[in-house]
Amino acid sequence: MNTAENIHTLSDAAPSLEGMVSLCAPAMADVNxxxxxxxxxxxxxxxxxxxxLIAAGGKRMRPMLTLMGALAGIAEQNIPKNMPKDIPASALYLAASVEFIHNATLLHDDVIDQSEKRRGRDTANAMWGNEASVLVGDFLFARAFELMVSTGDIEILRMLSSASARITEGEVMQMSMAGAPDSSLEDYLSVITNKTAILFAAAAEAGARVGGASAPICSAMHAYGLALGRAFQICDDALDYGMDSDKMGKNSGDDFYDGKITMPVILAWQDGNAQEQDFWMRTLSQQDYQTGDLQTAHEILNRHRAVERALAHAKSEAEAAIAALTPLGQSEISSALISGARFAAKRAY
Amino acid sequence: MNTAENIHTLSDAAPSLEGMVSLCAPAMADVNxxxxxxxxxxxxxxxxxxxxLIAAGGKRMRPMLTLMGALAGIAEQNIPKNMPKDIPASALYLAASVEFIHNATLLHDDVIDQSEKRRGRDTANAMWGNEASVLVGDFLFARAFELMVSTGDIEILRMLSSASARITEGEVMQMSMAGAPDSSLEDYLSVITNKTAILFAAAAEAGARVGGASAPICSAMHAYGLALGRAFQICDDALDYGMDSDKMGKNSGDDFYDGKITMPVILAWQDGNAQEQDFWMRTLSQQDYQTGDLQTAHEILNRHRAVERALAHAKSEAEAAIAALTPLGQSEISSALISGARFAAKRAY
Incomplete structure (x- = not known):
């Protein structure tokens, strides 16, 4: 995508979440x-x-997108220079709702991945057992819907119930792909779109909607969230084979030992010779790991510049996210969203 | 509760689901x-x-309640003797929705109870693993909300999202009570109300609502469903210590080995001597089982007529369900609902 003519490429916003965090701070306190x-x-x-789980925090990306959407909607109806302050209560409920959906999926993921893979981490699952984690995940999911219902907006319920179904479809598809390094890039993109990007898109669009945004702004926020979500997930997956594993809050190599198929592996498989493909089959598919295998995986990935190429893909998704913001015009809100998109693929910049 | 003056006690409807099954049959084909x-x-x-899981069937109690509610609503607007036939599409969606919620909880229960307790049964969990069962449960739950959204009725969404949250609260509470035979009857009733009866009530009321029923009929269906759900669950729990385990589709003694606290155990504990209480503590609480323990449990329960008394309680709930139907008047619909309530506690009749 050529964004040369897009006004936002003129913005010098650095890759950072700070703009969004700062704009959302007062409302985020209410969301909490x-x-x-x-x-x-x-x-x-x-x-x-x-x-x-929830108090442990995380970046609160999804509720922040809802609040940013609401701010964009409010800004559209006011004097642009006058930063709007009053986010409607329904946006706060929606923001809490998308955070609940996200945390419900995390609780269930922890149950699913309970084996040694998350060693050393005090997951809810490790502390209270599978049963409690499954049930409390279900509880959060149900509460998410109660919160959505409180907005009284059936279109938002349609959007978010559909997103919830697609999250699980993405996760089941990811599970079905496990151990198959010959999976297509198309299937991988379908997985991350469903499991991650759709909720980002719905969170941002729903926020815009309750903020009173016009249809073009709602669509812009949807498109922004979708591309941002893809950028985030591709980056996350690529960095599991990268060097900054500490910053990701998970151990580098987790995906390798899980047999999880992500973009770097698919790229390396597609460009790999028979010996390399045998290596991926023995490890990822047959789950037969030997000392030094993670090191070998890194060597093969480096040979094909697979992590670098995945990060470039994340960057192009971030650019698509930025391009989608054109209808918002230039404002503090769009600048913050641009910085956020650059942050999503920041290692590529 | 004295139902002597209730017109429905005059009905000679036998304990059976046949009336409901027959009235619902055409619509149930569409629900499927x-x-x-x-x-x-x-x-x-x-x-x-x-x-x-879903094709395996079961009694389809919850969707049937939704359809019965819809029929009651339609009947209210027509000539009572002329049996209404046209159930609105929204009732079919709701019926499918409550069946999805129920099956989502079953999938998650199977994951939770995966140990030897359900030996020999080909659960989805046994066939496809935990991961798939958790995720497909989540999918069904999300789909249930999509179906509800398609009714366009926000009040129904409120009712069913709240019911879903209460189901999980009931299950977490049940989990917290596990191994504690000194739990109160009040806590047990709270568990079964949340985990079972609330969904029965919401299913029946939501059906009445989309069938166009008046507020009194909606309330009557809610009250009927609530009492019916309690009767069903108490009976189910009592019969886990009964003789007709084949008919229940689960092994007698499951609850005993799980340390699950149900009405017969609470009654026997409350009336028990120190030696009996020690027995319950060793088995249910400390999970220390010896040969002959299930036999001993049965003997203690028999000594206190605990199963019999639990079934009497189920019967009184069924009578409350029947009493709640007064606003419906006498009709084929109310007769079928009365038979259904008697069926719910049929072993007591």
């Missing part, structure tokens, strides 16, 4: 209150377990 | 079509796994 309030239950274990 | 259609996914494993 909603989260705490809606985690409440007469059954003490529920807020205890959910709180362990 | 919706179920098949909405299980579809581009990811083949999803319909395969979900189909394994």
């Amino acid at each position: 209150k909603v989260i705490l309030e809606k985690m409440a239950s007469d059954v003490p274990l529920i807020p205890e377990l959910a709180g362990h | 079509k919706v179920i098949l259609e909405k299980m579809a996914s581009d990811v083949p494993l999803i319909p395969e796994l979900a189909g394994h």
Whole structure:
């Protein structure tokens, strides 16, 4: 995609989430209150377990996208220079809702990946067991829908229930692809679109909608979220084979030992010789690992510049996200979103 | 509750689901079509796994309640003697939706109880593994919400999202009570109300609502479903210590070995002497089982008539369900619902 004519390429926004964090800060404090309030239950274990995960934080990307969408909608109806402050309550509920959906999937992922793969991490699953994690995940999912219902907007419910179904479709598809390094890039992109990008898109679009945005701004936020989500996931997957594993909060090599098929592996497989392909089959497919295999994997990936090429793909998705913002015009909001997109693929810049 | 003055006690409806099954049969065929259609996914494993569970059937109690609610609503607007035939499409979607919610919880229960406790049964979990069962459960849950959204009725979404949250609260509470035979009857009733009865109530009420029922009929269906759900669950739990285990589709003694606390155990504990209480603590709480323990459990329960008393409680819930039907008047519909309530606690009759 050629973004040379896009006004936003003129922006010198650095790759950072700071702009979004700063614009969202007042509302995010309220979102955190909603989260705490809606985690409440007469059954003490529920807020205890959910709180362990949700309080641990993370970047709060999805609720932030909802708030940014709402801000974009509000800005559209006001004098652009006058930064809007009043985010409607429904946007706060939606922001909490998408964070609940995300955390429900994390709880269930922890149950699924319970084997040695996440060693040393105090997951909810490790602390309270499978049963509690599955059930509290279900609880968060149900609460997410209660929060959406409180907006009274059936179109938003349609959007987010459909996104929820697609998340699980993406995860089942990812599971089916496990151990198959000959998977197509198309299938990989379908997996990450479903499991990650669709929720980013729905979060941003739903926020715009409750913020009173016009159809073009709603669509722009959807397209931005979709490309941003892909950039995030590709980058995340690429960096699992990268050097900055500490910053990712997970161990480098996790995906390798899980037999999870991500972009670097697919690229290396497609360009690989018979010996390299045998290596990927023995490890990823047959789960037969020997000392030094992770090192060998890195060597093969380096030979084909596979991580670098995946990060370039993430960068092009980030550029698509930025291009999608054209209808928003130049503002503090669009600058923050541009910085956010660059952050999503920051290692590529 | 004294139902002597209730017109429905005059009905001689036998304990059976046949009346409901027969009234619902044409619409249920359409519900099954919706179920098949909405299980579809581009990811083949999803319909395969979900189909394994859903096609296996079960009594389809929850969708049947939705259809009965819809019929009650339609009947209210027509000449009572002229049996209504046209159930609105939204009722079919709702019926499929509640069946999806129920099956999602079953898939997750199978993951949770994966140990020897369900030996010999080809659960989805045994056939496709934990990961697939957790994810397909999530998928069914998301699809259930998509189906609800298609009704366009926000009040129904409120009702069913709240019911879904309460199901998981009931299950977490049940988990927290495991191994504690000194739990109160009140806590047990709270567990079964949440995990079972609330969905029965919501299914019946939502059906009435889309069938165009008046507020009193909607409330009547809710109250009926709530009491019916409790009767069903109490009976189910009591019969796990009963003799007709074949008919229940699960092994007698499952709950005993799981340390699950149900009404018969609570009654026997409350009336038990120190030696009996020690027995319950060793088995249910400490999970220390010896040969003959299930036999001993049966003997203690018999001594206190605990199963019999639990079934009497189920019967009184069934009577409450029947009493709740007064606003419906006498009709083929109410007769079928009365038979259904008697069936729910049939062993007590």
